[in-house]
Amino acid sequence: MRKFTFTGLDSIQYQLQARGAKVSGTVNHMLHAGAKIAREEMQAALKEYKIRDTGNLIKSIKASKIKKGDSGKYITIRPTGYDRHGVPNALKGYVYEIGTSRLPARPWKTLADVRMRDKIQARMREVFQEEMSKNGGNEGKWNVEEVETEE
DSSP states (O other): OOOEEEHHHHEEEEEEEHHHHHHHHHHHHHHHHHHHHHHHHHHHHHTTOOOTTTTTHHEEEEEOOEETTTTTEEEEEOOOOOOOTTBBHHHHHHHHHHHOSSHHHHHHHHHHHHHHHHHHHHHHHHHHHHHHTTTTTTTTOOOOEEOOOOO
């Protein structure tokens, strides 16, 4: 008959509980880090397509507060507000994206989406690793000893 002895599991259990408590704050940090990249890429794409009008559209791109949905937390990054003529900046952004019969499409949002996808994932992964390594995230060792007994 064999006997297994586990040592150090209390330390691991404590770490897992502590990490569980940190996850909510970590998700918030990850969302904000990703939103910053998205905002910067959207603004850069507008500038690249030389969509400046009065600069209102570029300045209007903002991140919302963190919201909770059916599938979890999220942040929306989009043009907000109105220009000086009362036209919604989101509408202007949409028209520039798809074009009209007189205005060629300038897919700034599509360009930004393609560029930001990998950057956002990488940055969010970095933030997660940073947060999980804080406060003893890599500590704790455990051992399993196998001892043969006669019975």
